[in-house]
Amino acid sequence: MAWQRETYKKIKQIPAEEYVLPGTALCAGCGGLEALRLAAKVLGEKVVYVNAAGCFTLLAVYPFTPFKGSWLYTTMGSAPAGAQGIRDALDVLIAKHRLSKEEDLKVVVLAGDGSSYDMALSATSAAIYRNLDFYYFCYDNEAYGNTGVQLSSATPYGAQTSTTPCSLHHPSGAVREKKDLFAIWRAHKPPYMATVSPRHPLDLVEKFARAARFAGPKLFLALSACPTGWGFDPAQTTEVARLAVETGFWPLKEAIHGEVTHTYVPKRRPVEEYLRLQARFRHLFEPTRQEEVIRHIQDRVTAYWEQASAALP
Amino acid sequence: MATHEMMTGNLAAAWGARLADVDYVPVFPITPQTEIVEALAGWCDNGDLAARFVTLDSEHSMMTAAGAAAATGARVFTATSSQGLLYAFEVLYTIAGWRVPLVLVNVSRALASPITLEPDHNDVLAARDSGFLQIHAETCQEVLDSILMAYRIAEDPRVCLPAMVNLDGFYLSFTREPVMRPNPEEVRAFLPPYRPPHLGLKASAPQALGVAVLGGATYSYFRHQMHLASVNALTVHQEVAADFARLFGRRYDLVEGYRLEGAEDVLVMSNAFASKGKAAVDAARARGRRVGLLRLRVIRPWPADAIAAALQGRRAVAVLDQNLAPGLGGILFQEVAASLCHAPARPALCSYIGGLGGKNISEAEFETIFEQTAEAGVRGQGIGPVLLYTEEERREMEQLWTTANKN
Ligand SMILES: Cc1ncc(C[n+]2csc(CCOP(=O)(O)OP(=O)(O)O)c2C)c(N)n1
Numbered sequence: 047m048a049w050q051r052e053t054y055k056k057i058k059q060i061p062a063e064e065y066v067l068p069g070t071a072l073c074a075g076c077g078g079l080e081a082l083r084l085a086a087k088v089l090g091e092k093v094v095y096v097n098a099a100g101c102f103t104l105l106a107v108y109p110f111t112p113f114k115g116s117w118l119y120t121t122m123g124s125a126p127a128g129a130q131g132i133r134d135a136l137d138v139l140i141a142k143h144r145l146s147k148e149e150d151l152k153v154v155v156l157a158g159d160g161s162s163y164d165m166a167l168s169a170t171s172a173a174i175y176r177n178l179d180f181y182y183f184c185y186d187n188e189a190y191g192n193t194g195v196q197l198s199s200a201t202p203y204g205a206q207t208s209t210t211p212c213s214l215h216h217p218s219g220a221v222r223e224k225k226d227l228f229a230i231w232r233a234h235k236p237p238y239m240a241t242v243s244p245r246h247p248l249d250l251v252e253k254f255a256r257a258a259r260f261a262g263p264k265l266f267l268a269l270s271a272c273p274t275g276w277g278f279d280p281a282q283t284t285e286v287a288r289l290a291v292e293t294g295f296w297p298l299k300e301a302i303h304g305e306v307t308h309t310y311v312p313k314r315r316p317v318e319e320y321l322r323l324q325a326r327f328r329h330l331f332e333p334t335r336q337e338e339v340i341r342h343i344q345d346r347v348t349a350y351w352e353q354a355s356a357a358l359p
Numbered sequence: 360m361a362t363h364e365m366m367t368g369n370l371a372a373a374w375g376a377r378l379a380d381v382d383y384v385p386v387f388p389i390t391p392q393t394e395i396v397e398a399l400a401g402w403c404d405n406g407d408l409a410a411r412f413v414t415l416d417s418e419h420s421m422m423t424a425a426g427a428a429a430a431t432g433a434r435v436f437t438a439t440s441s442q443g444l445l446y447a448f449e450v451l452y453t454i455a456g457w458r459v460p461l462v463l464v465n466v467s468r469a470l471a472s473p474i475t476l477e478p479d480h481n482d483v484l485a486a487r488d489s490g491f492l493q494i495h496a497e498t499c500q501e502v503l504d505s506i507l508m509a510y511r512i513a514e515d516p517r518v519c520l521p522a523m524v525n526l527d528g529f530y531l532s533f534t535r536e537p538v539m540r541p542n543p544e545e546v547r548a549f550l551p552p553y554r555p556p557h558l559g560l561k562a563s564a565p566q567a568l569g570v571a572v573l574g575g576a577t578y579s580y581f582r583h584q585m586h587l588a589s590v591n592a593l594t595v596h597q598e599v600a601a602d603f604a605r606l607f608g609r610r611y612d613l614v615e616g617y618r619l620e621g622a623e624d625v626l627v628m629s630n631a632f633a634s635k636g637k638a639a640v641d642a643a644r645a646r647g648r649r650v651g652l653l654r655l656r657v658i659r660p661w662p663a664d665a666i667a668a669a670l671q672g673r674r675a676v677a678v679l680d681q682n683l684a685p686g687l688g689g690i691l692f693q694e695v696a697a698s699l700c701h702a703p704a705r706p707a708l709c710s711y712i713g714g715l716g717g718k719n720i721s722e723a724e725f726e727t728i729f730e731q732t733a734e735a736g737v738r739g740q741g742i743g744p745v746l747l748y749t750e751e752e753r754r755e756m757e758q759l760w761t762t763a764n765k766n
């Protein structure tokens with residue numbers, strides 16, 4: 047049976063209320079911010095965002111915050127541990143009747159891929175291991191964005207970053223495959239995980255609604271089209287985000303207690319259409335076409351879906 | 360009734376946390392601290408202490424969880440040592456900036472490399488500029504008492520900073536001493552429940568904490584606020600110490616003077632080895648030397664006035680640092696010297712480095728310090744840094760060295 051949305055069937059059902067208000071210092075067309083804005087509509091205002099160093103740290107700059115909920119900036123490597131401290135303290139204070147249940151908060155880690163895939167992996171693994179009741183929202187712009195777009199272990203093969211330039215020795219730019227954080231999380235057996243895209247708002251909000259039923263760690267990996275880091279016009283964010291999904295490059299899926307369901311099965315346009323829109327892949331097409339690199343990327347996507355199709359409805 | 364019993368410094372620390380009725384204990388093991396959290400684990404488990412006990416994946420995570428829980432409104436205790444303190448370093452600064460009043464016990468242990476288990480103070484002093492208050496204890500009793508005092512001071516609205524209580528690994532952590540353990544009712548009278556009006560993450564009062572600032576002027580403002588708050592802790596400490604003395608009969612000052620009356624020369628020390636220093640003062644006095652000892656207890660905030668008052672006008676002062684800043688010398692020497700810089704009658708200042716990695720300081724070494732310090736006083740010119748190292752120790756080292764070089 048195909049995956050069915052239960053709570054959000056039509057765009058009109060997405061709450062109109064905003065919980066992340068506009069006017070922040072983030073780049074125009076930031077796909078990650080759009081994903082967060084949508085997520086916040088489901089999370090509501092009884093939330094504390096526990097932030098790791100990255101682009102989104104500049105959301106709250108004294109004396110402003112765009113959030114209706116609370117915010118705690120921690121470090122690049124320990125936001126999940128911050129979430130642990132807050133969750134534990136809320137539990138203890140409620141149990142000791144120093145805080146009423148109405149005061150309770152959803153605890154949401156808000157971190158980039160550099161934090162999520164690299165520096166905070168130990169803290170994250172430990173939080174999942176302890177079955178911490180929290181949301182983990184990773185806006186994945188596939189690089190260390192805040193420091194000027196350097197390679198992270200989420201950077202895909204073939205992308206240029208400021209530390210993986212296209213060169214004689216490395217014509218492809220980045221030479222390693224993107225780390226599979228979804229699989230790493232899944233090995234920990236959390237109750238809920240999903241990948242999302244801001245270009246698929248109903249899919250995104252539905253997943254947040256579904257996740258709310260589960261106590262324990264809940265991962266949201268949002269591919270975050272990043273005009274600044276990936277090199278495209280901010281007006282193109284939705285198109286880049288759309289093609290990431292339509293080419294099969296970014297599969298939309300969820301895993302409930304480890305069982306994976308693809309929530310949208312694209313017709314799979316050639317991955318080249320996605321790559322061509324972005325300056326970080328331009329060296330694959332100009333001055334000469336790097337056929338092998340492009341084919342390798344396409345083959346990886348095809349192989350993924352062939353493997354996944356066994357499990358598809 | 361208070362009860363008198365024999366306990367290690369580590370157990371005294373655990374009792375301090377238990378009597379403070381903490382809500383949350385995030386931990387990570389490291390020798391020689393682990394016994395503290397093991398005791399707390401048992402009490403949290405059997406309900407003697409109504410706190411949540413959680414083992415984190417590292418001290419970096421542990422301190423983040425500790426700070427975040429304190430920001431949420433819980434009273435938090437944690438402990439570490441040496442490599443663990445350094446592993447948490449980034450977070451020490453971070454949560455001090457959050458202005459959360461928790462207590463961290465550090466059991467001093469020398470830093471790698473080379474790796475060792477025994478104490479000196481390079482770990483705790485590395486954190487001296489983090490914004491944490493620092494109280495350094497000499498005895499097991501002082502460990503327990505200082506933890507209770509640390510909560511009072513840290514939680515005072517004039518301060519609102521985290522506090523570190525330091526005890527020496529092995530010499531105090533594993534040494535049993537008689538400790539007067541106050542009863543919980545008495546402690547409640549001294550330390551009211553933690554109900555911070557300004558802290559607490561909750562739905563009805565959203566807040567943003569640890570936010571970024573743009574520009575040096577805003578940054579300077581907040582950092583200076585931390586400085587002023589830390590300086591306030593000097594006054595608050597004295598008020599708290601007076602209360603503590605009234606309720607428990609034990610009086611602690613920012614610094615402790617030992618046989619300073621009529622002392623020409625003064626030895627400055629801190630922590631457990633100060634007990635050796637006091638014994639050495641007694642021995643020297645018995646031989647007719649007019650010497651005394653000043654023990655540094657509150658190291659952050661730095662009680663410059665109290666130190667200057669105790670030391671100015673002396674003939675000579677020797678600062679015995681159990682730490683080494685390579686390329687500089689003793690850390691505390693620098694700070695003591697700076698405190699005396701404006702003193703009208705400045706003593707000759709001598710700097711000694713000793714007790715690194717738990718190395719013993721023998722009576723003979725103390726006697727040498729007193730002798731050299733007296734000479735420096737007469738000359739009117741200080742010496743140092745001088746490393747305390749005996750002939751015997753040198754011979755042993757040479758033997759190891761010879762063995763290491765055998766092929
Ligand atoms: C311990 C530490 N090392 C390095 C940095 C510098 N730093 C700040 S943000 C950042 C990049 C974070 O990358 P990512 O998590 O992908 O988030 P993004 O910047 O892309 O939003 C780095 C390396 C830091 N803040 N802390």
Ligand code: SF4
Pocket residue numbers: 072073074075076077078079101102187191192270271272273274275
């Ligand atoms: S660099 Fe990219 S991820 Fe960061 S704020 Fe700008 S658009 Fe968003």
